[in-house]
Amino acid sequence: MRPVLILMDPQGRKYPVALEESMVRVRGLGTFEAAKLLASVGRKVSVGDRSFLVLAASSRDLRDTMDRGPQTFAHKDLASVLFEADIGAGARVVEAGSGSGALTVALARAVRPNGHVVSYDVREESLAVARGNVERADLAGIVEFRQADVRQGIPERGVDAVILDLPDPWAAVPAAWEALRACGHLVTFSPNMEQVKETVAAVRGLPFVGVRTVEVIEREMEVREVGVRPSFAALGHTGYLTFARKVLDKF
Amino acid sequence: MRPVLILMDPQGRKYPVALEESMVRVRGLGTFEAAKLLASVGRKVSVGDRSFLVLAASSRDLRDTMDRGPQTFAHKDLASVLFEADIGAGARVVEAGSGSGALTVALARAVRPNGHVVSYDVREESLAVARGNVERADLAGIVEFRQADVRQGIPERGVDAVILDLPDPWAAVPAAWEALRACGHLVTFSPNMEQVKETVAAVRGLPFVGVRTVEVIEREMEVREVGVRPSFAALGHTGYLTFARKVLDKF
Amino acid sequence: MRPVLILMDPQGRKYPVALEESMVRVRGLGTFEAAKLLASVGRKVSVGDRSFLVLAASSRDLRDTMDRGPQTFAHKDLASVLFEADIGAGARVVEAGSGSGALTVALARAVRPNGHVVSYDVREESLAVARGNVERADLAGIVEFRQADVRQGIPERGVDAVILDLPDPWAAVPAAWEALRACGHLVTFSPNMEQVKETVAAVRGLPFVGVRTVEVIEREMEVREVGVRPSFAALGHTGYLTFARKVLDKF
Amino acid sequence: MRPVLILMDPQGRKYPVALEESMVRVRGLGTFEAAKLLASVGRKVSVGDRSFLVLAASSRDLRDTMDRGPQTFAHKDLASVLFEADIGAGARVVEAGSGSGALTVALARAVRPNGHVVSYDVREESLAVARGNVERADLAGIVEFRQADVRQGIPERGVDAVILDLPDPWAAVPAAWEALRACGHLVTFSPNMEQVKETVAAVRGLPFVGVRTVEVIEREMEVREVGVRPSFAALGHTGYLTFARKVLDKF
Known part of the structure; x- marks a missing residue:
């Protein structure tokens, strides 16, 4: 698997590289020979x-060079979600939106x-932006996008984690319980x-343990x-992150 | 691979289960039939x-039920290290101490x-405690412990990440640069x-980019x-976490 | 006006001195000649x-050596209240509870x-504890205590500041508006x-400006x-502090 | 004593009023009859x-409408200084710069x-800006400005508080000890x-007690x-605030 690359200038600005063919395109910079860039990682x-500098894109780099909407997850919150929900190799995860x-x-x-990620959204535009970012990160084989409202139910069963980033997550808590192992x-x-209060009330009404709500603050x-x-x-x-485990x- | 189990009481206290044989032992609670516990996950x-409740141990549970010294990594810092250093399936990592x-x-x-983790410490006792915790977490095949002083050099080459939790990390920065891909x-x-200041000075003296120092605060x-x-x-x-990437x- | 004194031991523990007569009593330490202590300030x-060490009590010392209930104001919050509400020489202030x-x-x-402080509480016991602390701080001439429920009205008019530390401050906001200049x-x-939300809604329903809510955090x-x-x-x-000014x- | 006034627009922007004569001038808005404004406080x-809205300027308003340099004290830090150093009616205070x-x-x-404030600075321009702000706040009678380097000595004696906002406060700590009561x-x-470390070392080398360093954070x-x-x-x-009391x- 060849790495996703970025170019970084002396000021630390990052330019994503679209490694589609033998020649690659970098927005604002022109086209390059793919083989030459791949041979120059770290140089x-x-x-x-x-x-x-040619860099193999880190998780941070991918997040920083994405096409974005207004409400992108911060690094600190991504880190906490991945760790607290034990998201590792082979995990099956449902996300909405x-x-x-x-x-x-x-x-x-x-x-x-x-592993496998199923990502739901009700908005066509979100799915299009997210799909583009997943493809640029060379992760299309891992993710399945579906246009549906998870508050009406999640058809998956036995999944390792459900992550809800919705205006009314409480409305999808019962469906999440059904989907989880x-x-x-x-x-x-x-x-x-x-939102936290209503979500925690919904969680406490079902068999969940380890219910915790935190705010993660990163101070540079x-x-x-x-x-x-x-x-x-x-x-x-x-935002606040609420965690719970199905029993x-x-x- | 069978899961590592813990028992949780109604107050949320967690008891690690040593799943060594057909009968298992839980400190302070007695012995149990392993097969029965494994059939009762979530029950x-x-x-x-x-x-x-019988729970499959999460990363958080493992950390909470470990034999500990005085300076154990907090969850929030573990999460940040794993995310920022791209620690994922297959990664080769060196840690000290x-x-x-x-x-x-x-x-x-x-x-x-x-993946593979090489964990260095100069103290025999630390290695013994850490090895015990790694074995209880059923991860012995992944980790190699070595008694050595990484400030004198790290023999590994091409590793994906080096994590230094030492009183004088700056003294091991050149060895880390050599070891990293x-x-x-x-x-x-x-x-x-x-410590941060001296470490950052050492890092800036070598080809590293993306140098950042943060404090992560988790507010419950x-x-x-x-x-x-x-x-x-x-x-x-x-504590403060400093991140950098070798170029x-x-x- | 002679100062209120405290004794401080080498570990920083503070002992309030009751300077009532020519001989003074220090809880846990015995009795002393008042004149000798007064001549030894700083010694x-x-x-x-x-x-x-004999110290003239600072605001911090007074707070630290008080008879206390469970919900005493923290230094950081006292500082913010005094500054933001312009509590200075000559001010007329109403407080509840x-x-x-x-x-x-x-x-x-x-x-x-x-200046003058009128302090309301519905509980006899609170008034007794507060009165004791005010007397020990030699401030009895400045404060008037009244057992009454400010939600039913505040008879004072033209006061410079009203400070509400009640479970339902919103219920006293109209009375506060009437009392303020x-x-x-x-x-x-x-x-x-x-509580903050309901209070801010009540404040916004009346002619107030400069409505702000903050949390003050002091990191040692x-x-x-x-x-x-x-x-x-x-x-x-x-807790959260909400500020507003009557217009x-x-x- | 007539109040210092400000005008506040519906967006909360504040305009300081120079109440110098029977007609007053407001930067950017024109001139007004002083008597009419004074009769309209709160209206x-x-x-x-x-x-x-015509407002009697609060401490916050004065700070917000000042002519400023790049390093103005924040409200939260002003509040902490005034409270922790017991700055009240009648206090004699030395400040530098x-x-x-x-x-x-x-x-x-x-x-x-x-009370009385003596304010030292080595820079002519700072003294001019500060003097202008003090005059606009109608406090000229309380403050004496002096161009001098307090590291060389502070001639005042028996003062209640010394506040140092200097690049090298440690160099003025001995002079501060001499000046304090x-x-x-x-x-x-x-x-x-x-800077904190060097200052605390200087403070600990002299008879001071209650040495504390804090960072105050205000979260809106x-x-x-x-x-x-x-x-x-x-x-x-x-910034960090360090407090100590002379003994x-x-x-």
């Missing part, structure tokens, strides 16, 4: 009078090579505390010779 | 007059089934700002019918 | 084989020498988001020769 | 086809009517941890009918 290449696909790509990378993970993401540090301090820049809220009996 | 079982093995177990789970990830963990929310609010309980500092050329 | 005194008097004492100190400050304190730093870092210890939630016209 | 006035005068104005307001407060403000909440959540906006670092003996 500097010149394009006219500019120079770039697809949004712009930032979570879809992260899930798909994590379940490689033999015993000990499978439910994760919901919501910006507002009212400025480390310079003249002084070390937290960044003056933004540390804003993104078959209640205490 | 309630009774032990005398107490009842427990082993500590009590919390990070070792998380890394080993993440690289299953075909192009675009491989270096991660260091340090509680103090001075209390979600009750009478009111939603952040927890009154602790939100303490654990072969400098700008 | 070390010996009591048996122990030694103490008295609680254990931590806010009462801070308000009274801030409005000295010629034009441009006077309303402050409410609530642990839960639902460990500064040692071996390393500087945020404290490992608690950084818990206390006479609405836009 | 709406019309200027052409725009309308404004003056900066743009944000702290100077807050200190001067807090020590009214009979017994139990007087020292406060220093620094963005970087190296969005409270809307559709949902309550922390703000998506910035929550950046401003005459060491343990």
Whole structure:
């Protein structure tokens, strides 16, 4: 499997590389010989009078170079979802909605090579954007997109995790319970505390354990010779993550 | 592969199950028939007059039921390391020091089934505790423990990630660069700002890109019918994470 | 006006001094000559084989040595209330409830020498504890305690600030508006988001401007020769502060 | 004493009013009859086809409408300094440097009517900006500006508090100790941890007690009918505050 590449300029700006054929295209920079780029991973290449490092795209790089909608998952929240829901090789995961696909790509990378992600959205446009991002990340074989409303039911059974990023996740909690295997993970993401409250109430009404809600905050540090301090820049809220695990009996 | 099990009581306390033979032992609770527990995943079982849920251990459960030293990795930091360093199936990872093995177990789970973790520590006792935790998590085939000082060199080459949890990570940065493949990830963990500063200086002196230092804060929310609010309980500092990626050329 | 004194031991523990007569009593330590202590401010005194520094009590010291109930105002929140509500010399302030008097004492100190604080509580016991703390802080002349329910009305008029620390502050918002002078400050304190929401709705229904809700977080730093870092210890939630200013016209 | 006024538009923008004569000038809005504005505190006035609320300036308003340099004290830090250093009516305070005068104005307001602030800066321009802001806040009688380097000594004696906002506060710590009365407060403000470390070392070398360093974080909440959540906006670092109290003996 050849890597997904990006080019990075000296200012740290990242340019995704579309590795479709023997020649590849980089938006804003022109076309390149694919073989030459693949042979230059970790090295500097010149394009006219500019120079770039050729990098194998990390999860962070993929997220940073995606086509995006307004509500993309932050790195810190992706990290927490993957860890807390045990998303690893071979996992079968259901996600709704697809949004712009930032979570879809992260899930798909994590379940490689033999896992599977089903990503639901009711909006045609979201599915199109997310599918484009998944394809550019070379993960199309892992993900199945479906246009449907998971609040009406999730046909999958025995899945390892269900991730809900919906305005009203509580409405899909019963369908998520049905779809999950015993000990499978439910994760919901919501910006507002009212959503959290209603979701947690729905979760507590069914056989789930380990119900926790957290906010993850990532504080960037400025480390310079003249002084070390937290960044003056933004540390804003993104949303609350609620975690729970399906069981078959209640205490 | 049979799952690692834990028992959870109605108060949420978790008891690790040592699934070694046809009969298994649970510290403080007695012995059980292994087959019966394995058939009861997600279900309630009774032990005398107490009842427990049988759970397939999650990454969180494994971390929570480990034999521990004083400086165990927190969940939030494990999540960030795994995501930011792209630790997934098949990855080859070097870690130092082993500590009590919390990070070792998380890394080993993440690289299953075909990855590999080499865990270095200079202290015999740390290696023993970490090895015990790795065995209990049924991950012994994935991890190799070595008693050595990585500041003197890391013999591995072409590894995907090097994670340093040492008092003086900067002293091992050159060895980490040598061990990493192009675009491989270096991660260091340090509680103090001075350590961060010296580490970042060492990293900037070699061909690394994407150098970032963050503090991850996880804030637990209390979600009750009478009111939603952040927890009154602790939100303490654990440490700073520094990330960087090896390249072969400098700008 | 003679200062309120405390004794501090080498571990930083503080002992309030009841300066009632020529001889003073310190709980747990015995009795002392008042004149001698007053002459030793900033100096070390010996009591048996122990030694103490004699300190003029700061606002922080007063708060730390009070008789307390379970829900005492934190320093960080006291600081924010005093600053944001412009509590200074001569201010006339209404507070409800008295609680254990931590806010009462801070308000009274801030409005000295010629201001006035009226402190309401429905519970006899709270008033007794708060009154004791105010007397020990030598502020009895500044504060008037009243047993009444401010939700039924606040008879004062033209006051500079109203501070509400009640389970249902929204129910007292109309009475607060009536009591305030034009441009006077309303402050409410609530642990839960639902309380904040209902309070803000009540405030927005009346002529108030500058409506803001904040959470103040104080992070203590460990500064040692071996390393500087945020404290490992608690950084818990206390509550949300909502601020608003009365106006006479609405836009 | 007539109040300092501001005009606030429906979007919350604040316009400082220069109340110098019978006619007053508002930058960007024109001139007004002073008597009419003073009679309209808390009320709406019309200027052409725009309308404004006339407000008596709060401490927050004064800070928000100042002429500013790049490094103005944040509200949250002003609140903490005033509270922790017991800055109240009658206090005698020394400050260095003056900066743009944000702290100077807050200190001067807090020590009214009979306190005194001496504000030092080595830069002529800072003194000019700060003096302008103090005059506009009608506090000129409380503050004395001096162009001098406090690291060379502070001639005042017996002051209640010394506040240092300098690049190298440690260099002025001995002078601050000399200037303070017994139990007087020292406060220093620094963005970087190296500055904190060197300052705390200097403080610990002299008879000071109650040495604490904190970072104050203020998190704004969005409270809307559709949902309550922390703000998506910035929550950046401003600096660390170190507090200490002078004593005459060491343990």
